[in-house]
Amino acid sequence: MVSRSFKPGDKVLVLLPVPGDPLETRYFGPYIVSEKKSEQNYVMKTPDRRKSQQLCHTNMLKPYFERKKDIGPEIVNAVNVGLSKDSYEPKILSDMTKLNNSDVLKNLDSEKLSHQNEKI
Secondary structure, three states, X not given: OOOOOOOOOOEEEEEEXXXXXXXXXXXXXXXXXXXXOOOOEEEEEOOOOXXXXXXXXXXXXXXXOOOOOOOXXXXXXXXXXXXXXXXXXXXXXXXXXXXXXXXXXXXXXXXXXXXXXXXX
């Protein structure tokens, strides 16, 4: 069993019924913990719901972690590995460089498309 403890001001996701479909639930939020009633019960501020505050059991809560805003898109280094025609050794078709789609389309050659002509 995982014990969870929150304090007023913490941001959490809350498992609540989906509006219009009370038998379906999902996590909504982030909401802010308003007060701690007991070890397992917390009052949440829910301004976008029918009730502006909601009493929630700790099993309905999970911590919310904000993403860092200063991080831009990640640069992913792609390696295309294929089998050479003469052996079963992997052959690196491109090095660890970032390619734009237009660069790839300009440099299409028969080697990169040779697998489409082979019969299985």
